[in-house]
Amino acid sequence: MGPATPFLSVDLERMQANIARTADAATARGIALRPHAKTHKCIEIGRMQLAAGAIGLTVATVGEAEVFAAAGLDDLFIAYPLWVDADRAARLSHLAALGANIAIGVDSVAGVERVARAGLAGRIAVRVEVDAGHHRSGCAPELAGDVAAAAMRAGVDVEGVFAFPGHAYAPDARARAAADEAGALTAAVAAMRAAGVAPRVVSGGSTPSFDAALALDSPVTELRPGVGVLGDAQQWELGSMPQNDLALTCRATVVSHAGGRLVLDAGSKVLGADREPWASGFGRLLDHPDARIVLLSEHHAVAELPGELPPLGAVVRVVPNHVCTAVNLVDELAVFHDESDAQPAALWRVAARGRNS
Amino acid sequence: MGPATPFLSVDLERMQANIARTADAATARGIALRPHAKTHKCIEIGRMQLAAGAIGLTVATVGEAEVFAAAGLDDLFIAYPLWVDADRAARLSHLAALGANIAIGVDSVAGVERVARAGLAGRIAVRVEVDAGHHRSGCAPELAGDVAAAAMRAGVDVEGVFAFPGHAYAPDARARAAADEAGALTAAVAAMRAAGVAPRVVSGGSTPSFDAALALDSPVTELRPGVGVLGDAQQWELGSMPQNDLALTCRATVVSHAGGRLVLDAGSKVLGADREPWASGFGRLLDHPDARIVLLSEHHAVAELPGELPPLGAVVRVVPNHVCTAVNLVDELAVFHDESDAQPAALWRVAARGRNS
Known part of the structure; x- marks a missing residue:
């Protein structure tokens, strides 16, 4: 299960497939790729994007540029x-x-x-x-x-x-x-x-x-x-990425069944509070597509779902609405080859987290 | 002007007045005060609250408890x-x-x-x-x-x-x-x-x-x-704190006048994306109460305001909608005795930032 919940988890194979698919599509059209690294803020992911053919990276701030440049990107x-x-x-x-x-x-x-x-x-x-x-x-x-x-x-x-x-x-x-x-x-x-x-x-x-x-x-x-390397609930709901391509989730523990709903220990301080007017809620549950997160506070997500609730203590996977702001809330991403593994294969530092200026 | 924009700034006198007023009101009614430290996540502020009579602190996670306990709180x-x-x-x-x-x-x-x-x-x-x-x-x-x-x-x-x-x-x-x-x-x-x-x-x-x-x-x-120690745009708009009590702002630089609007270098990665349905926008400008932040992305806030726009390069003060999530996005708070001072009197570490588990 890796770190204590809530934590952000990367499905490595899905992410690598996203990188390859994007690079191949651009190459096929003769268009250069310069992925936006504000999404992942990780040296490791930037390196993979360059290895797949990106000509360089895009960043949003001088601080992000400093972090990537210091690593040779x-x-x-x-x-x-x-x-x-x-x-x-x-x-x-x-x-x-x-x-x-x-x-x-x-x-x-x-x-x-x-x-x-x-x-x-x-x-x-x-x-x-x-x-x-x-x-x-x-x-x-x-x-x-x-x-x-x-x-x-x-x-x-x-x-x-x-x-x-x-x-x-x-x-x-x-x-x-x-x-x-x-x-x-x-x-x-x-x-x-x-x-x-x-x-x-x-x-x-x-x-x-x-x-x-x-x-x-x-x-x-x-x-x-930017977003496509990991995906998020916004892409899922817009139809620009299928559920099976989403490579980042927040693992969260069911802490309560209050009111007959699912209360998770992941709130806006790990998922971000982003919610476009057209979003179905404050994120999605990857393994419960019918669930809707109807209330989000700093350390609680409250979800309604049909049928039996996952039991107290169960760990579920939440897809944040907006991956860029979720990643910016944590110091590390837990990287899994197989999401059922007990421990992550690696912890990647979110090296440019908080570099807003 | 202190650090590079965007950065979070605390008006020390206002904050101390908020602490004292809250403590005095509780004492007068014989009610104990246990302020929620998830708002500020700073040892220095917790100490001031205890010195003013709080019997202890409230936190949201074991990780926050560890940080405050390690400092003797x-x-x-x-x-x-x-x-x-x-x-x-x-x-x-x-x-x-x-x-x-x-x-x-x-x-x-x-x-x-x-x-x-x-x-x-x-x-x-x-x-x-x-x-x-x-x-x-x-x-x-x-x-x-x-x-x-x-x-x-x-x-x-x-x-x-x-x-x-x-x-x-x-x-x-x-x-x-x-x-x-x-x-x-x-x-x-x-x-x-x-x-x-x-x-x-x-x-x-x-x-x-x-x-x-x-x-x-x-x-x-x-x-x-929790929130009252620093205040935010939600409290201002709900009427529970007057504008003059708001002690935390994000200093942001005007980077563009695109479309005749004010574009600031503070976005959701420093203000947070919180927006209740009843909020007037994605935060407020402390010195321009008539302004409305109509668009917020990760590194841009776009504001509409009547009259002449502050010039390119000017620094304005943005009141985040929700102070707890804004503070959680930065490593330090810049503390000012007088907000017109060129440099902050202190930098306080957001010691419990990101302690979500």
Whole structure:
């Protein structure tokens, strides 16, 4: 049974199959893969992704970049419109001095001017972020030329352009989000070319839009799926990953049958509190697909399920709604070749846990 | 400005005022205070609560108990219906051997029998958990006598009874939840007495129900508020803490004005993803009460606010929706005497972060 519950458990064979399938699909289309390592934050998993053919990793913060670079995984894209303050300028400069190949996101002329003012021109590259319909960060595609031109004037290398089609995280939205992304990137590439900048990398991605993006005729040269390496209840419920591909669960003990329901010792402090409006609950039980987690607090998950409840003291497997935030809550992942083994084959450190800045 | 954003910041004077006000209110009513330390997970804050008169601390897990006991804060109630497996039996036994005064929750006859079978009778005490209307864990109040009688038969000391009125976390529900708690505890005490067990401690609590519980005529001898020491956006929006008492914020940098909105570098990996259906958004901006955080992802908060946006690069203060889960995401709290100071007066380690088992 491994560590005391609740703990996060990785099914190694399923994870390796996910890595191989994703790599093979991208290779078959001639598209580069740069998986988002914010999902797993583990050196071991990053190494496996690179061994399967990924050209580098994507990260979300300078701190994550530092952790992976220190382990030698140093071809990194920080897919975030960083505001390069003094702290981040010094750290990016240090990474470049160590030989890491770093690109960061920018979505404004002011942002790219910060990069130049910080003395990072020629040391790191930038990619212009455009909004493909998720409406989070990113400039409008037609403004990508202005940002790229400002970078060029400041002597900053514009490696490319990127988008995150986060609106794929909704029922029946995957194909549309992939098409939106292709359209936005096409418009951005045109705007950048008109401004005299030819992007070498056109990057898109997300796990739910991945298959649809591969099937499209689009300017994408690189994709950055994150979640798919491990999977989660969101992917299961969106239909982008079948139940049998889900490689991460939280093992939890049944502590109570209060009210005729199942009360588990896994709460938001190990599963995360993520719950999209379309989710069926606060996670799923892998071996009880009909169960619904109707209440989640910090150390309790309360599930309703038809039929007989698993007995007090039983250990069940909970699939978190959002694997990225669940992994960020623990120091280690327990890795199993066979989930019925008494002890894990390995404990992998979540090396970039909490590296938010 | 202290550490790189995003980071969690404590306003020391506000926190000390919260500790004193809570302690004074309980003392005035002759009710003991056992604050829930899962909120802050910091030795320093636990010490201040005890210095202000708390009789001990409440924790949620054996792991939290271990952390506080190791620092000498060893009068501890684990307010959770633990299923005492071999791992937890050994660790509780070890805590008792070190001289810690430990009580744990039980909500079933089977659960209390595990305590006895683990050889913990005479070494730790139990408190019977009853459901006061939150419908999470806890037996029905009228069944508290059965659980207490089973404990007595097994030679396990029944120190008392407890409830958590979590349904106080809803608009206009605080007074009703406190009344429900008083009613449930009254019924449970009667059932236990009928079974021949006189509870020495009758424990209730939650921050939103705290004032109402103190005002009631009830059997409560002890209260266990947690959140109130620091406060959060939930308390602000429920009306149980005014804006000026909120002592914890996340300092975040404005990284983008994409779409005419404020994009901050604080996301669910530092704020937590908690969002009750009645919440106005995914947290609040302390200095912009009219702002609403309409979108939250792992490293982005997107806020809409009337009027001019704070400029790119500005640092703003975000009040997380739920302080307990936000604190659990960081390794340290930056503590300020004056929040305009350039550097924090101290960094407090979140010593029990991630101690989920």
